[in-house]
Amino acid sequence: MSAEERRVAENRRARFDYEIIERVEAGMVLYGTEVKSLRQGHANLRDSHALVRQGECWLINLHIPRYEQGNRWNHEPDRARKLLLHRREIKELEAKVKQRGFTLVPLRVYFDARGRAKVELALARGKKLYDKRESIARRDADRRIARAVRGRR
Secondary structure, eight states: OOOEEEEEEEEEHHHHHHEEEEEEEEEOOOOOOHHHHHHHTTBBOTTEEEEEEEEEEESSSSSSOOGGGGGGGGOOOTOOOEEEOOOOHHHHHHHHHHHHOOOOOOOOEEEEESSSEEEEEEEEEEEEEHHHHHHHHHHHHHHHHHHHHHHHH
Protein backbone atom coordinates (compact mmCIF):
# COMPACT_ATOMS: atom_id res chain seq x y z
CA MET A 1 0.00 0.00 0.00
CA SER A 2 1.44 3.34 -1.00
CA ALA A 3 1.18 6.51 1.08
CA GLU A 4 -1.55 8.01 -1.12
CA GLU A 5 -3.96 5.09 -0.77
CA ARG A 6 -6.64 5.23 1.92
CA ARG A 7 -7.82 1.87 3.23
CA VAL A 8 -11.54 1.47 3.90
CA ALA A 9 -11.84 -2.20 4.88
CA GLU A 10 -9.56 -5.20 5.13
CA ASN A 11 -10.34 -8.92 5.20
CA ARG A 12 -7.70 -10.19 7.63
CA ARG A 13 -9.52 -13.49 8.06
CA ALA A 14 -8.85 -14.33 4.40
CA ARG A 15 -5.11 -14.56 5.05
CA PHE A 16 -5.80 -17.13 7.76
CA ASP A 17 -8.38 -19.20 5.86
CA TYR A 18 -6.75 -19.12 2.41
CA GLU A 19 -3.36 -19.58 0.84
CA ILE A 20 -2.96 -16.52 -1.39
CA ILE A 21 -1.52 -17.31 -4.81
CA GLU A 22 -1.96 -14.12 -6.85
CA ARG A 23 -3.35 -10.61 -6.32
CA VAL A 24 -5.35 -8.45 -8.74
CA GLU A 25 -6.57 -4.86 -8.42
CA ALA A 26 -10.06 -4.08 -9.76
CA GLY A 27 -12.33 -1.08 -9.89
CA MET A 28 -15.97 -1.27 -8.79
CA VAL A 29 -19.19 0.05 -10.30
CA LEU A 30 -20.78 2.00 -7.42
CA TYR A 31 -23.68 4.36 -6.81
CA GLY A 32 -23.01 7.80 -5.32
CA THR A 33 -24.32 6.92 -1.86
CA GLU A 34 -22.08 3.83 -1.81
CA VAL A 35 -19.02 5.99 -2.48
CA LYS A 36 -20.05 8.41 0.27
CA SER A 37 -20.52 5.56 2.72
CA LEU A 38 -17.11 4.14 1.76
CA ARG A 39 -15.49 7.56 2.24
CA GLN A 40 -16.82 7.51 5.81
CA GLY A 41 -14.98 4.20 6.26
CA HIS A 42 -18.01 1.91 6.31
CA ALA A 43 -17.67 -1.49 4.63
CA ASN A 44 -17.59 -5.14 5.66
CA LEU A 45 -15.75 -7.79 3.62
CA ARG A 46 -16.68 -10.75 5.83
CA ASP A 47 -18.08 -13.69 3.82
CA SER A 48 -17.63 -11.83 0.53
CA HIS A 49 -16.23 -13.39 -2.62
CA ALA A 50 -15.99 -12.72 -6.34
CA LEU A 51 -17.14 -14.84 -9.24
CA VAL A 52 -17.12 -14.73 -13.01
CA ARG A 53 -20.55 -14.88 -14.64
CA GLN A 54 -21.11 -14.54 -18.42
CA GLY A 55 -17.74 -12.89 -19.02
CA GLU A 56 -18.15 -10.36 -16.20
CA CYS A 57 -16.64 -10.37 -12.73
CA TRP A 58 -18.97 -9.71 -9.77
CA LEU A 59 -18.31 -9.03 -6.09
CA ILE A 60 -20.87 -10.81 -3.91
CA ASN A 61 -21.76 -10.08 -0.25
CA LEU A 62 -19.72 -6.88 0.16
CA HIS A 63 -21.75 -5.01 2.76
CA ILE A 64 -21.72 -1.23 2.36
CA PRO A 65 -24.22 0.24 4.86
CA ARG A 66 -26.72 2.85 3.75
CA TYR A 67 -25.52 6.45 3.68
CA GLU A 68 -27.33 8.30 6.48
CA GLN A 69 -28.12 11.43 4.45
CA GLY A 70 -29.04 9.46 1.33
CA ASN A 71 -32.84 9.32 1.97
CA ARG A 72 -34.81 7.81 -0.95
CA TRP A 73 -31.80 7.62 -3.31
CA ASN A 74 -29.96 5.22 -1.04
CA HIS A 75 -28.46 1.97 -2.32
CA GLU A 76 -29.11 -1.67 -1.39
CA PRO A 77 -26.39 -2.59 1.16
CA ASP A 78 -25.71 -6.17 0.03
CA ARG A 79 -26.16 -5.97 -3.73
CA ALA A 80 -23.78 -7.65 -6.17
CA ARG A 81 -21.27 -5.14 -7.54
CA LYS A 82 -19.67 -5.39 -10.95
CA LEU A 83 -15.87 -5.36 -10.98
CA LEU A 84 -13.94 -3.51 -13.65
CA LEU A 85 -11.21 -5.68 -15.16
CA HIS A 86 -9.82 -6.12 -18.65
CA ARG A 87 -11.41 -8.93 -20.64
CA ARG A 88 -8.07 -10.78 -20.77
CA GLU A 89 -7.75 -10.61 -16.96
CA ILE A 90 -11.28 -11.92 -16.51
CA LYS A 91 -10.63 -14.86 -18.85
CA GLU A 92 -7.39 -15.74 -17.05
CA LEU A 93 -9.09 -15.63 -13.65
CA GLU A 94 -12.04 -17.66 -14.91
CA ALA A 95 -9.74 -20.36 -16.31
CA LYS A 96 -7.77 -20.61 -13.06
CA VAL A 97 -10.90 -20.76 -10.92
CA LYS A 98 -12.47 -23.49 -13.08
CA GLN A 99 -9.44 -25.71 -13.64
CA ARG A 100 -7.44 -25.55 -10.44
CA GLY A 101 -10.13 -25.12 -7.80
CA PHE A 102 -9.13 -21.63 -6.72
CA THR A 103 -11.52 -19.01 -5.40
CA LEU A 104 -11.55 -15.22 -5.70
CA VAL A 105 -11.47 -13.53 -2.30
CA PRO A 106 -11.41 -9.76 -1.71
CA LEU A 107 -8.56 -8.75 0.59
CA ARG A 108 -9.21 -5.02 0.97
CA VAL A 109 -11.26 -2.09 -0.28
CA TYR A 110 -9.46 1.24 -0.61
CA PHE A 111 -9.30 4.54 -2.47
CA ASP A 112 -6.31 4.93 -4.80
CA ALA A 113 -4.23 8.09 -5.21
CA ARG A 114 -6.76 9.48 -7.71
CA GLY A 115 -9.69 8.96 -5.31
CA ARG A 116 -11.23 5.95 -7.07
CA ALA A 117 -12.63 3.03 -5.07
CA LYS A 118 -10.70 -0.17 -5.70
CA VAL A 119 -10.81 -3.73 -4.42
CA GLU A 120 -7.79 -6.01 -4.14
CA LEU A 121 -8.78 -9.55 -5.13
CA ALA A 122 -6.75 -12.63 -4.32
CA LEU A 123 -6.70 -15.85 -6.27
CA ALA A 124 -6.64 -18.22 -3.30
CA ARG A 125 -6.84 -21.86 -2.31
CA GLY A 126 -8.54 -22.86 0.94
CA LYS A 127 -6.28 -24.04 3.73
CA LYS A 128 -6.76 -27.37 5.44
CA LEU A 129 -7.05 -27.58 9.23
CA TYR A 130 -3.42 -28.66 9.64
CA ASP A 131 -2.29 -25.66 7.55
CA LYS A 132 -4.20 -23.34 9.89
CA ARG A 133 -2.59 -24.96 12.93
CA GLU A 134 0.82 -24.44 11.33
CA SER A 135 0.00 -20.75 10.75
CA ILE A 136 -1.03 -20.34 14.39
CA ALA A 137 2.14 -22.06 15.64
CA ARG A 138 4.32 -19.87 13.38
CA ARG A 139 2.57 -16.70 14.55
CA ASP A 140 2.96 -17.68 18.23
CA ALA A 141 6.66 -18.44 17.72
CA ASP A 142 7.17 -15.05 16.04
CA ARG A 143 5.46 -13.32 18.98
CA ARG A 144 7.66 -15.15 21.50
CA ILE A 145 10.79 -14.18 19.58
CA ALA A 146 9.68 -10.53 19.36
CA ARG A 147 8.94 -10.50 23.11
CA ALA A 148 12.36 -11.95 23.89
CA VAL A 149 14.12 -9.38 21.69
CA ARG A 150 12.22 -6.51 23.29
CA GLY A 151 13.08 -7.80 26.78
CA ARG A 152 16.84 -7.76 26.07
CA ARG A 153 17.02 -4.08 25.13
